[in-house]
Amino acid sequence: MEDVRELWARYLDGGQLDAAEEKRVLEVLEQGGAEADALVQDARLDGMLRGWHRAQEDGAEFAQMIWDRVHAERDSERFIEKVKARVETEGQRKGSGRASRRRKLVGRWNWVATAAAGVAVLLVGWFAWTALKTPSRDNRDAQVEPVVTQVELARLTEGADVQVRRNGQDLTLTTNAPLYKDDVLVVPAKSGAKLTYTGEETTLRFAAGSEVRLGQDKNAKRIELRAGECEASFAHQPTGAPAVLITPHARVTVVGTVFTLHVGHASTRVEMKSGRVDVSSDGRTVPVSAGQFVEAVPGQVLIAKAIGAPSTRDCVAWPFSAKDPWNISLGSDARYEAIKQPGYDPRGASLDTVWGMALYQAKESDPQRKVRGKSGERGATFHLPDEALAVSKKYMVVGIVEPNGRTIHELGESRLLNDGSIETDGLFTSDLRRDAFPPKGKGLRIFGGSSLGGLIRKGELAGGIPHALALAVPRRAINIVPPSGGWSVWPAAAERPTYEREFAREGNLYIGSLVAIPPNVDLATLGVGTSGPGYEVARALQDYGAYLISSYHDGDGFTIYGERSVEPETSPEVDAQIGKLLRELKIVSNNGPATPGGGGTPRRPQAPPFGDENEPLPVK
Amino acid sequence: MEDEVKLIEQARAGSTDAFTEIVRMHQARVRAYLGRYTRDSDVVDDLAQEVFLTAFKNLPTYRGESELSYWLLGIARNKALLHLRGKVRRHAHESNSIQTILAQREQETVEDEHVRVEQHGREVAALQECLKKLPEPSAKMLREYYFQERSAVEIARTAGRQEGAVRMALLRVRQILRDCIEKRLAAGGV
Numbered sequence: 001m002e003d004v005r006e007l008w009a010r011y012l013d014g015g016q017l018d019a020a021e022e023k024r025v026l027e028v029l030e031q032g033g034a035e036a037d038a039l040v041q042d043a044r045l046d047g048m049l050r051g052w053h054r055a056q057e058d059g060a061e062f063a064q065m066i067w068d069r070v071h072a073e074r075d076s077e078r079f080i081e082k083v084k085a086r087v088e089t090e091g092q093r094k095g096s097g098r099a100s101r102r103r104k105l106v107g108r109w110n111w112v113a114t115a116a117a118g119v120a121v122l123l124v125g126w127f128a129w130t131a132l133k134t135p136s137r138d139n140r141d142a143q144v145e146p147v148v149t150q151v152e153l154a155r156l157t158e159g160a161d162v163q164v165r166r167n168g169q170d171l172t173l174t175t176n177a178p179l180y181k182d183d184v185l186v187v188p189a190k191s192g193a194k195l196t197y198t199g200e201e202t203t204l205r206f207a208a209g210s211e212v213r214l215g216q217d218k219n220a221k222r223i224e225l226r227a228g229e230c231e232a233s234f235a236h237q238p239t240g241a242p243a244v245l246i247t248p249h250a251r252v253t254v255v256g257t258v259f260t261l262h263v264g265h266a267s268t269r270v271e272m273k274s275g276r277v278d279v280s281s282d283g284r285t286v287p288v289s290a291g292q293f294v295e296a297v298p299g300q301v302l303i304a305k306a307i308g309a310p311s312t313r314d315c316v317a318w319p320f321s322a323k324d325p326w327n328i329s330l331g332s333d334a335r336y337e338a339i340k341q342p343g344y345d346p347r348g349a350s351l352d353t354v355w356g357m358a359l360y361q362a363k364e365s366d367p368q369r370k371v372r373g374k375s376g377e378r379g380a381t382f383h384l385p386d387e388a389l390a391v392s393k394k395y396m397v398v399g400i401v402e403p404n405g406r407t408i409h410e411l412g413e414s415r416l417l418n419d420g421s422i423e424t425d426g427l428f429t430s431d432l433r434r435d436a437f438p439p440k441g442k443g444l445r446i447f448g449g450s451s452l453g454g455l456i457r458k459g460e461l462a463g464g465i466p467h468a469l470a471l472a473v474p475r476r477a478i479n480i481v482p483p484s485g486g487w488s489v490w491p492a493a494a495e496r497p498t499y500e501r502e503f504a505r506e507g508n509l510y511i512g513s514l515v516a517i518p519p520n521v522d523l524a525t526l527g528v529g530t531s532g533p534g535y536e537v538a539r540a541l542q543d544y545g546a547y548l549i550s551s552y553h554d555g556d557g558f559t560i561y562g563e564r565s566v567e568p569e570t571s572p573e574v575d576a577q578i579g580k581l582l583r584e585l586k587i588v589s590n591n592g593p594a595t596p597g598g599g600g601t602p603r604r605p606q607a608p609p610f611g612d613e614n615e616p617l618p619v620k
Numbered sequence: 621m622e623d624e625v626k627l628i629e630q631a632r633a634g635s636t637d638a639f640t641e642i643v644r645m646h647q648a649r650v651r652a653y654l655g656r657y658t659r660d661s662d663v664v665d666d667l668a669q670e671v672f673l674t675a676f677k678n679l680p681t682y683r684g685e686s687e688l689s690y691w692l693l694g695i696a697r698n699k700a701l702l703h704l705r706g707k708v709r710r711h712a713h714e715s716n717s718i719q720t721i722l723a724q725r726e727q728e729t730v731e732d733e734h735v736r737v738e739q740h741g742r743e744v745a746a747l748q749e750c751l752k753k754l755p756e757p758s759a760k761m762l763r764e765y766y767f768q769e770r771s772a773v774e775i776a777r778t779a780g781r782q783e784g785a786v787r788m789a790l791l792r793v794r795q796i797l798r799d800c801i802e803k804r805l806a807a808g809g810v
Binding site: 042 | 744784798
């Protein structure tokens, strides 16, 4: 139970209080007394400090914002003329005592007129006007009418003859014209237009015939695309103030990304180039990531799909069934809880391709070898490339895909015997088109399934990782006795570990635990950029998570496994980027057979089917 | 003070540089004062702009009978009051929330404080002094949180602490500041 002060501290920090927590705080506030006064005083001081901080910025910049408001307030030719006339007539009436200043003012006016610098015009005009007015009273309380002001939101950076409806008036804009809140733009039927938000890199490019209203709610953009098409490139938006694009069929919430939004008669299509948006329609919300699109059609289920993705997949490059835990993304109902004793350190983070798996595709021409476990496990005979045998060593897994392209044999440290057969420390065979997690696992790693599951594959660090990751941490961080019994939690099927005593017996991290970056974490704030290896690992951790499949003897490492061919894509920089993600990791507490990935709307579309599903199962 | 009088004269005469300097000198107090009544920094931004805009328009009517800072805070008080009245009115039909209760209390306070702008000026000045007296670890945390706009989560991440611990630490530092401000005001200092 949190103390009211803790709730209050969280409230002031912008954190959400649930209904019960808010009720507790309200009770204290409504009761009054010293405790309520203390909270109110604390809020005041918090506000003062928040107000104070922006004053640390350059006063000139702030003053410039005021000039901009003056400019916006008086942004009409008629007013300029009025001021000009007032300056001249008032100046003449005031007589020779003010001649010097009048000359100065008129001189400035001429300069302004020539330069067409609106801000300067208005400032000079306004100063002149106010300075020449006879003071009526000492306005100490300044009971003046509120000033009607507008702040420039953006500029029309490309396009001509764009029509804008502003304050009930229809205007025609030229390039570089300022745009204000609530402007409704109509892009001509024969040309496009582009606008750039003031003070940031956000740009919106509109196709011919588009109609858009530029809304703004405090510092959050509210852009209403009524018709047409918009290609949007958003700079990172302020925390807590995501930009929102609204169409007749959908609502797109943006954090910082590049995408295309097309509004048709009956639907809205969002295509993502980078980053991520949340698209809502008919009460459902789906996240749409880079390389995906969604078509919002009222009355139809909203599903994110891959842009130009193949309708089928190769089981070696992207193995295991679509319903296998490795291929199920986290869902909207996933619950996240803190890891009680992580036991790893960001400095120990790495992407390991040495111990992940060396994968070989066997050919019919490779020698057939009889392979058997040294403990007398059931053996198998299959084509085995000599080079695969050459790399084998302790703790390393070598994977041999049979020429049929779907059966994989995973071998531990192996030796060629005199009779030409192979003795191995472990042998595990599975079908790449089926589940990686069999009910009773005999896999080479402690979690029990295929060691190919979760490995980052060649090209995925650049193009995106479409599966959960495989993770190992020190044994002292892993509770080997989960409350559910056995030695692991679903989907792992661990047997009693050899080094049982090296594991912990407390904590909430188990073999088989799914850890992930919660959806409310803005990946752009983690210091891994918005593309490249670190970002793609972060995205996979947020969309799929990582299964704890193996362990270390000691140390403080945190290892994500990759397949051997990924080695050229790794670097200390990539490891450092992975290290930046660790603090965000949480355990998905409701991952289970009934709710894989936590259940609810999946964050990623289902993995596509394999090419020929009816092919007979070749596993021996 | 003499410099300020000159600046006012220059601003009245049309010097944008002089008015910019006035803004530079007084914006911290005005913003802190406004922040006292509304914690939304965007609203503080808007209101602060309006305060200086109003001051800009009414500078010719300012006779110098009170300090310029108090004159500005008087304008700020009216802006805050208008804002709070609107906020309370907008939320009148909603059930109580922390935000509405705070707004109601602040409105009552501002209404009552009709002639106490000077006191607020001293309070803001006291805050300025008390900030200088904070021990470095506390000052660093405040700088990071309020002035560098780092979240409690980010500070916690860097410092290897829990975010709840950072929030509570901030609450404690604010308490220290409040005590300091009260002592200074009671002693008639600042």
